[in-house]
Amino acid sequence: MDERVRLRLAVAYDGTGFSGWAAQPTRRTVAGVLAETLDLVLGAGVATGLTVAGRTDAGVHATGQVCHLDLPAAVWAGHEGRLLRRLARLLPTDVRVRAMTPVPADFDARFSATFRRYEYRVTDAPFGAEPLRRHEVLAWPRPLDLDLLNAAAAGLVGEHDFAAYCRRKEHATTLREVTRLDWRRDPDGLLVATVQADAFCQAMVRSLVGAMLVAGDGRRPVQWPGSLLTRRERSSEVTVAPAHGLTLVAVGYPDDPAEYARRAEATRRLRVPTGGPAVEG
The missing domain is CATH 3.30.70.580 (Pseudouridine synthase I, catalytic domain, N-terminal subdomain)
Structure with a gap:
């Protein structure tokens, strides 16, 4: 060969x-x-x-x-x-x-991979998204409160069953560990959510964002997104945020190349159930 x-x-x-x-x-x-x-x-x-x-x-x-x-x-x-x-x-x-x-x-x-990190960009400016950024920024029609967004995010950090936020697939686990989830407002006024986890199931990030946005504009209490983690099936109350606001910004790997194989073996054991296909992530 x-x-x-x-x-x-x-x-x-x-x-x-x-x-x-x-x-x-x-x-x-x-x-x-x-x-x-x-x-x-x-x-x-x-x-x-x-x-x-x-x-x-x-x-x-x-x-x-x-x-x-x-x-x-x-x-x-x-x-x-x-x-x-x-x-x-x-x-x-x-x-x-x-x-x-x-x-x-x-x-x-x-x-x-040890983690994936995404950013989701939103503007609550009354005129909407800047024309040159319309393909990467969601225009939200209501004012958003940064403190409310971060309070809602705090209830979603950690290892949980995110079934309420995932499109379930046969043989696939919805257990994930979110190691970072927070919001910032940049000098240009854009609100940016940063979310990092070991892996994500399909539509999970956009579902989390959709739940946090309705807490951030005051229509839901900040405890509501976290309260859905007790559910074991997808919640029909969660609206998936549009795809165009989401960007994959980083993927992490072990610093020592000698750890690549060990990490891959451990991930396969976790993410590929016996008799089933590999899981999104």
């Missing part, structure tokens, strides 16, 4: 024109566009095993997405100095590969 090199890719994209990350036969997706461009540059099927840290939904953006793929060592040696620029010329302008780095073969972009 030919020797292969595993590459870690740093990827950014504007999710507006994509039907999410995962390749779909009849839809434009980030993975589909990236795979097609790699085939064009390197030859069909030369790059294999494209695996992403977080499979973002349709309309969700990324500035800190991570994925990995494998190349024959000889191909990498022949393209190493120019592959990034060739991809920049051929990829559409709404997706960029920002870096390509060789990593140990046991690095797994998905299962070696």
Whole structure:
């Protein structure tokens, strides 16, 4: 078997024109566009095993997405100095590969990750979102109180069953540990929620944001989002916030490369129930 090199890719994209990350036969997706461009540059099927840290939904953006793929060592040696620029010329302008780095073969972009961090941007300005930022900022029609938003967020931090906030999938767990959830108001007036967890189930972040926003504008008590954690099925009272306000900004990995395999093994045990498929995250 030919020797292969595993590459870690740093990827950014504007999710507006994509039907999410995962390749779909009849839809434009980030993975589909990236795979097609790699085939064009390197030859069909030369790059294999494209695996992403977080499979973002349709309309969700990324500035800190991570994925990995494998190349024959000889191909990498022949393209190493120019592959990034060739991809920049051929990829559409709404997706960029920002870096390509060789990593140990046991690095797994998905299962070696220790956390994913997202930001959600909202404006409560009476005129709505600035035109140049309309694709990444949600315009909220009511004034929002930063203290109320943070009080609502505090009740959601920690390890919980987030079934009320997830689209349940067969064989999938909704147990997650949220290690950070807070809001800030930037100098330009935008409200930004930062949420970090070991992993997320589908639509979880946007559901959390939707629940906090109605507490932040005073229509629900600040205890309400946290009170839903006692439920064991999705809550019909929670409105999922629109996708365009959400951006994946960072994915964390062990500092020591020797820990990649150990972390991946531990994550698989936690996230892949016996007899079932892998869980979103």
